[in-house]
Amino acid sequence: MDMPSRLRGPVCVVACFIALPNAITSARAQTPNRDALLSVHRQLLESVFLRGDTTMVAATALPNLVVVPPGGIVENRAQLLSGVQNTLSDSLLVDEVLVADHGTTAVVVARVRMSRQDRPTVGTGRSRMMSVFVHDDRGWRLLARSVTPCIERAISAGRC
Numbered sequence: 001m002d003m004p005s006r007l008r009g010p011v012c013v014v015a016c017f018i019a020l021p022n023a024i025t026s027a028r029a030q031t032p033n034r035d036a037l038l039s040v041h042r043q044l045l046e047s048v049f050l051r052g053d054t055t056m057v058a059a060t061a062l063p064n065l066v067v068v069p070p071g072g073i074v075e076n077r078a079q080l081l082s083g084v085q086n087t088l089s090d091s092l093l094v095d096e097v098l099v100a101d102h103g104t105t106a107v108v109v110a111r112v113r114m115s116r117q118d119r120p121t122v123g124t125g126r127s128r129m130m131s132v133f134v135h136d137d138r139g140w141r142l143l144a145r146s147v148t149p150c151i152e153r154a155i156s157a158g159r160c
Contacts, residue, residue, distance in 0.1 A: 036140060038097065044131075049112075064143070065080065069147050090116055092113070109129070130146045132145070
């Protein structure tokens with residue numbers, strides 16, 4: 001039986017308000033854990049830069065990963081995995097970590113300082129790193145990363 005047009009509007013409004021609180025509750029319950037994000041970020045950096053180990057990157061990086069290392073070239077997942085040995089450092093300091101997140105997407109920006117005793121002018125010094133993560137059924141996954149070396153003027157001004 002067809003409902004008169006004067007009754008259709010209020011019935012829909014009542015039904016929408018009844019369903020709405022359940023949707024909000026389930027969205028809150030699925031918000032990913034920020035501590036887990038920061039832990040994955042840290043583990044990725046340590047595995048790549050201190051151990052030269054690709055296991056964590058292989059498990060965490062999405063198939064369509066995009067990386068922009070110093071120098072401005074663009075690499076994909078396979079290129080990153082094959083070049084991990086070139087990023088090995090003797091020391092790593094990560095600080096000034098900032099997180100901007102929106103639902104299941106998060107951007108982690110950090111200052112990264114590393115050094116290599118064997119080649120002090122290659123791959124050492126201060127950089128800013130930006131990593132984009134998405135959260136799926138396997139946890140936080142790396143989608144993109146960019147590394148920008150700090151310039152001396154920014155370092156002197158205390159901005160990098």
